Structures are given as structure tokens and as C-alpha cells.
């Protein structure tokens with residue numbers, strides 16, 4: 105039994121976990137930095153502990169302070185939220201060593217999926233379709249040339265410790281490979297302290313579609329369909345939708361079943377997301393995220409399943425609340441990530457919010473920690489609200505989303521609300537005709 109959970113996070117995610125705890129009758133402990141003393145998650149939690157200074161390294165990444173807070177308050181479990189320590193295997197190990205429950209997957213899976221070479225090996229053994237590429241790491245230019253000739257140009261050299269696009273270099277032809285190989289290596293070394301790289305065929309213009317997996321400790325594994333995440337800028341997602349505009353229910357069932365079977369074969373536990381590139385009707389696994397994701401609400405909206413409650417129940421050793429047969433996909437959901445950032449430079453725009461009014465009405469959910477009078481600190485992620493809208497179908501969802509975006513007020517700083525207002529009236533968004541390159545290469549070049 106879990107009676108008290110320490111939430112090792114801040115912002116909208118901390119509120120999201122807090123709300124799940126409230127719904128389940130579980131006590132909550134908030135932790136916060138000195139910059140977050142007035143934050144909403146601190147106000148709403150049953151107890152709170154200041155764990156250090158404003159920089160994340162001193163607070164939300166401060167493992168000894170977080171563990172001490174859990175021990176002092178008598179928490180049974182720690183929820184790491186999203187980001188910060190959520191995919192840190194060392195943290196999960198320390199939590200475990202203190203007799204506390206880490207609300208997340210097994211340590212071995214966090215470790216395996218953190219290394220993209222190991223992730224691909226695990227995925228291949230579990231039956232997931234991969235992008236054609238090297239069998240593991242590639243150590244020399246000669247090996248790189250041999251692999252690239254086999255898989256065919258263009259190829260992509262990727263960092264094993266990568267993610268978020270860093271340490272990734274395209275080689276259009278054999279003449280470009282030596283340069284791409286060495287620059288990917290040195291970028292990877294500088295960014296991650298690990299120069300291990302691998303090679304894949306470069307997919308020119310795919311979509312980014314991910315599958316939500318849920319697994320309990322009794323051997324039950326289900327999938328909750330896909331999320332379409334192609335609308336992104338510099339690896340930051342702006343808007344996500346479920347279902348994807350390009351999949352029919354047959355394709356969903358097929359890739360969902362493959363993903364769920366793979367998770368079962370791995371012995372996976374908890375929430376997991378398998379990321380795929382989708383091109384010409386084919387799925388290619390690229391990475392797996394071993395945590396709750398920012399865009400999880402759209403899956404909740406179309407399935408009616410509370411993913412955070414499910415995650416907590418799984419950590420407590422309980423069975424999944426539904427079987428695959430009981431999962432239904434109904435309607436359409438879109439999430440707009442609202443950031444406090446400049447519309448052209450995308451620089452963060454922290455400061456005091458003089459006026460906050462979230463949208464409301466049928467089909468509208470705003471997950472936000474803002475309130476009028478709150479000062480957005482400059483130290484953390486610029487995401488300040490998630491606007492999640494549900495409709496009977498995509499068109500209905502978009503109509504409600506336009507209505508909701510018109511209602512939202514965040515003043516006085518610029519936010520991405522205006523960008524979203526333009527996006528939802530764009531013909532390519534309305535038709536669902538976009539790929540991972542669309543926003544940066546097409547939308548921003550329109551007038």
C-alpha cells in the first residue's frame with residue numbers, strides 16, 4: 105500500500121501527480137527550490153520541503169536532499185514526474201536502497217533505454233521493426249563505410265548517449281561519411297562524455313508517431329494507441345494529437361500489438377513510450393522513453409484512462425485496471441504546449457503574470473500551475489500550461505481548440521498562444537498533412 109508520495113518535480117507535472125494522489129486518497133509531499141516557495145504545487149500539497157537553491161542542480165536534481173525529504177516526511181514512494189530525475193537509473197537505485205518505491209519502470213529498463221545502441225538491440229530482440237542500420241556501435245570510419253554501403257545512402261550517424269538530436273549527423277553520400285562520422289563522434293563526446301556512435305539509413309521526411317504502453321507486475325501488458333508528435337521545432341514538440349491523422353484502426357491495432365508484445369517480452373513494468381518514425385506506411389522503432397510523457401493527457405482523453413493513477417497502482421503491485429479488450433479509442437484530442445517564450449526568438453520570457461485566465465467549457469482541460477500574481481522563475485523549462493482539448497472527431501476537436509485558444513489569457517509576457525492560434529487555422533494542420541520537417545521548413549516560411 106502506498107499512503108504517501110513525495111513528488112520530485114515542479115510545475116504542471118507536479119500538479120498532475122498531486123491530482124492523481126488526491127483522487128486516490130494518497131497523501132502528498134511537495135519539494136521545492138528557494139525560487140519556488142510560492143509555487144502552486146507547494147500550496148496544494150499536504151506537506152512541503154525546501155530542498156535547495158534555485159538552480160535545478162541544487163534542488164530538483166539534488167538526490168540526497170530529495171531522499172532526506174522523503175525519509176523525514178515518512179513518504180512510501182517517490183514520483184519523479186517528467187524530466188529532472190525521471191530517467192535517471194542511479195536515482196531509482198538510491199530510492200530503492202532507502203526502502204522507498206520508485207514510481208517508474210525497473211532500473212534495468214531505464215539503463216537499457218538510456219543507451220540508444222542497447223535500446224535498439226533490446227527492441228530488435230523483442231520483435232520491433234528497426235530502421236536499417238549498423239548492428240550495434242560503429243568504431244571506425246572503415247566500418248562506417250561498410251555499413252553505409254550496405255544500408256544505402258543517405259545515412260545518419262547517431263550518438264549512443266544521444267536523444268534530442270544532439271550528436272546526429274547526416275551523410276548524403278559516401279564522400280560525406282568521414283566528416284559526418286568524426287563530427288558526430290566529437291559532438292557526442294563533448295555533449296555526453298561518450299563518443300559511441302551508430303549508423304542508420306536516413307529517413308528523409310517521416311512522421312514521428314509514438315505508442316503508449318502500460319505493463320503491470322502480473323504479466324499484463326496493454327497499448328493505448330498512438331500519439332502523433334510531428335509538429336516540432338528543434339526537437340521541442342509544440343502540438344500533439346491522438347489519434348494520428350494518418351492511421352486507421354487496423355494499423356493502430358497492428359503496431360500497438362507489436363509494441364505491447366515487445367514490452368511483454370522485455371519484462372517491462374509501468375508506463376513506456378515507444379517512438380517510431382513512420383514513412384510510406386511503415387513503422388521504424390528509434391527510441392523508448394521509460395517515463396510518463398508531457399503529452400500523456402491526449403491519450404487519457406481518448407481512452408478515459410488516468411495514466412498517472414495507473415502508474416501509481418502498478419508501483420503498488422496492483423493489476424492493470426483494464427484489459428486490452430476493454431480499451432476503446434473514442435474521439436480526438438489535441439494538446440498545445442503553451443510556453444512563456446518570445447514568438448520569434450523562442451527565448452524564455454519569465455516574469456510576473458498579472459493576469460491568468462485558463463480556457464474552459466466542454467472538452468477543455470488546462471493543466472497549468474499559473475495564477476494571477478505568480479512570478480515565472482527564469483531557472484526552469486518555459487512550459488507554463490498544457491491546453492488539452494477533446495472533440496467527437498478531429499474537426500470538432502479543432503473547432504473547440506480555436507474557441508479555447510481565443511479564451512486563454514496569459515499577461516503581460518509573450519507566450520506561444522499566438523503561434524498556436526495561427527497553427528490551428530493553417531490548411532496543413534486542418535488537413536493533417538504534416539511531417540517532422542513541416543513546421544520549420546514550411547510553416548515558418550509562409551506569410
Ligand code: MV4
Pocket residue numbers: 235260267268269304305306307308312334336339381390391540
Ligand atoms: C532519425 C531521423 C531520420 N532517420 N533517424 C531526432 C532526434 C532523435 N530522437 C531521433 N531523431 C531523428 N532520427 C533516422 N534514421 C530523423 C530524426 C528527427 C526527428 C525525429 C523525431 C521528431 C523530430 C525530428 C526532427 C528532426 C530529425
